[in-house]
Amino acid sequence: MTAKGKVDLKQFVKRQSARLGANLIGFTNVERWEEYAEIDKLFYPQSIWPWSKSVIVLGIQIYPPMLETTPSVVYSDLYNTSNRILDDIGYKVANVLNQKGYRAFFFPRDCYGDISVLIDKPEAAFSHVIAGKYAGLGTIGYNHMLLTKEYGPRVRLVSVITDAALTPDKIIEKDLCTKCELCKKHCPTQAFTTTSALVSDMDKYKCSVYHKQLRDNHTYPCGVCIKVCPIGADRKIYGKTSITQEGIEHCRSFGSK
Template identity: 55%
Template sequence: MEITKTQIVEYARGLGATLVGITPASRWDEYDEVEDPYRPASIWPETKSVIVLGVPVLLPILESTPSINYVELYDTSNVLLDQIAYRLAVYLTENGHGSIFLPRDAYGDIEILVRKPFAAFSHVFAGKYAGLGTIGYSHVLLNKKYGPRVRYVSVFTNLELEPDLVIKKELCIKCCVCQKLCPSQAFITRDDQIIAKMNKKACAKHHAQLRKEHRYPCGICIKVCPVGEDREIFNSKDIKVYLEEKEAICRNPDDPRYKRWVHLRKHGSNGDRLF
């Protein structure tokens, strides 16, 4: 049975996807930004379209990072994404359109990322080509509604589908708040482009430490980014609160602006630091 784009979007939403975007596999060749082995057609030559699915990271929980509460949110969203993608791939295959999914993360352990900090496939570029956002300074996809606070997964299908439009206007305002507050100082600004040079190894090493403390991942660069309408929804628009956080908590862990995050950080994980 021929499946339409509308049916795919409705099916994916019914499974729990909040964002759904579609790109032809040919956009990887058109934009020529991603090395050949990392393109969908290299990974599975039958691929005609890539369906990118996203679920939001809820800001007030993310704000408590590093905390077990954020770990649980992260793990839950990852399991949900893989399930949505797997079920969508099976649904399409059952209807005669061969499909596979690429899991949202694909590494056996954080120590492997320290040695080999690159994924086999980038959902960030897939999301850009599927019209879900633009790539910001910190290498994440910025979405109009949720900024960088979205987790993504991709389904490759041999079905040709009507694509979504790529967003032309950059959403990143290059404020560099993510750079200032990154605990591993992983970003170096480049004057000729928005996307920073990134020390992925330094970021992975920081994550390895957080993993030992049972409060992985870090997420500070996505927490502090001012882009996203979710800031309005959660009434959390004051970026100064993040810039002053570390010093204020050092001075007074009971500072009323941070008390709720400190409370969550004190429970369920091994770390002693309160920021």
């Protein structure tokens, strides 16, 4: 394919993704996993799918007025809806590439089966957060989430893996996280521990056990560490808080035990 052909395919995928509802769209080549070498090689896309050349990372926003009710059925329903939409977008974008003759599929956004599995093995086969960083969508914050200029960490991600050679986007070099540690302060399980590195040590076991409680109460997931993060242009629209305390209590009084 010519250089122009690659640009055209990338633009075509971008247009299709936006049309399907993606708020954020980024492209990376698989070489960036080797270049940065910050996770186990087993988790590189090319280790799992040797034909892969590019990863397209697609994000949708989490609405603050719903997130701010967490833990609640309102946020739980938003989370489930966002997962459904992401699967839909990922499936269809992969299909677009298939129809043009490329190998492509989407890696689902959570893919750990059930929260009880995460308690024993707190990781998934593929990291959308790492992929999002390499695709130029944001930087990894103290809270282990992808922080984006647009929505801070209030974004959910899915990745499409393909053998189409698409021009990678520029990586954001300057950390967006200010290390304010509001996420640490408000975490209900005290899962974060400050280290000399920007990203905290995280007790994933504590976080997972708490999530199991929330799941049993129909209010999964937690989301406090993305709720309180001050990064993101969405704060300009919604402000620091977008719901009254009475409103939060009202929403929490429905749908859960």
